[in-house]
Amino acid sequence: MRYSTPIITILISIALFLPQFSFSQVSLKTFHFDIHAHDENLSREVKIILESSYRRIVSFLEDSLTDVVSVYVVDSEEEFVSMVGNSFPDWGIGCAIPTRNLIILKSPRRFTYHRPFSQVVTHELAHIFLGKLSQGKRVPRWLDEGFAMYQSQEWRIGQDVAVGRAVLTGSVLPLSQIESVNAFKESKAQLAYTESFLAVSYLYREYGEGTIKELVTHLAHGTSIDLAFMRTIGSNYLSFQLEFEKHIKEKYNWVSFLGDTFLVWIGLAFLIVFLYLLKRRYAKKILKEWELEEQGIKRIDEFTDDQT
Known part of the structure; x- marks a missing residue:
């Protein structure tokens, strides 16, 4: 009986670290991952993304993971919250817990993704790698998120505009403020993630x-x-933060936007489309007027014929 207490303690500890699901899930095991999802096809898709991303990140860091990563793709908000907790922001669709080698994702079959699912999977895996590299020590949030975005290649044209707007309105976030990103509203969080990506890219470059x-x-x-x-x-x-802030303020301003050849061509393309639509609308208006005039002439001719 003297061994019962330690055994019970161990069992309770294990239970606390296991996902609390009341349903059966498809499980797909690889050398690096243990994947759980309701959909077998989705499990295979996740496996392909993970293994490809794993090889790329290993090559980049020249370091690998020593433990198998458990990946859960859940179908409901309740399942997601049961694993990540209530403090997770409502705009979040994926979560990585490096200390537990655990990734939780909302199913793309059930939730709306505003970027490719593969990017989200890679993003969360990158967090696991950085967590392993840091050995559980604190890493600045912008560095963690920026590295994940860099590995998942998350960059869209609109993000340039968002940073430019922040520069012009004086609302650029100091990197130290990004520690509180989970408390941000979605639009502010997107700016924080974008700045994180730019900061890591700047470090690399x-x-x-x-x-x-x-x-x-x-x-x-x-x-x-x-x-x-x-x-x-x-x-x-502090010097790096000031250096980076100066960099983005110099890069993202009206002069830089006007001098950015790519953006100029994008602007010209929109202008051409706008002028084409305007011209087409004007042409339709003229044709309509001609049609009405022709109908009026016909009525006059018919009236004249009746009089004669």
């Missing part, structure tokens, strides 16, 4: 692709964030 790994490795060893930045890029954390 200015200081090399090994920068993130080196920086996170320093943090994993217990180095303060100031010293980690100093050892990695030669300036402290």
Whole structure:
């Protein structure tokens, strides 16, 4: 009997870390993943995305995961909340918990995705990789999200406009504020994610692709964030934030928009389409007027014939 208490404690601990589902799910196992979904075809789709993304991130970081990652694709909001908790923002469609090697996704069959499902899957997997690299130590939220977006290649034309608007209206978010992104409304959160992507891209471009790994490795060893930045890029954390903020303010302004050849061509394309539609509408109006005039002439001719 003296062993009963530890055994019960272990069982309770295991139960707390297992997803609390009351239904049977399709399970697909690979060397790296244990995938659960209601739909077998969806499980296979997730497997293909995960394995492809896994190879790409391993190649990028030159590091792999040591444990199998459990992936759950859920069909309802209730199931999602039961796994991620009530504090998760309502605009979220995926969640990664690196300390538990766990990814939870809302099913694309049941929920609306505003970007490709593959990007979301890769995004969450990137969080698992960075969590493993950091060994559970705190990593700035913008760095975590920016790395995930960089790996999933999440960038759309509209994001340029969003950052430009933020610069012109003075509403650029300091990187330190992105720590509270889960409390943001969706539009502000999207700006936070976009800035995170730009910050990580800037680090890679200015200081090399090994920068993130080196920086996170320093943090994993217990180095303060100031010293980690100093050892990695030669300036402290605050200096980098100011440097990055200056960069986006210089890049995303009216002059840069006008000087961006790609955006100019996009603008010209919209202008051409607009002028075409305007011309077409005007032509229809003229034809209608001619038709009415012709009908009027016919009536006059008919009236004249009747009089004679």
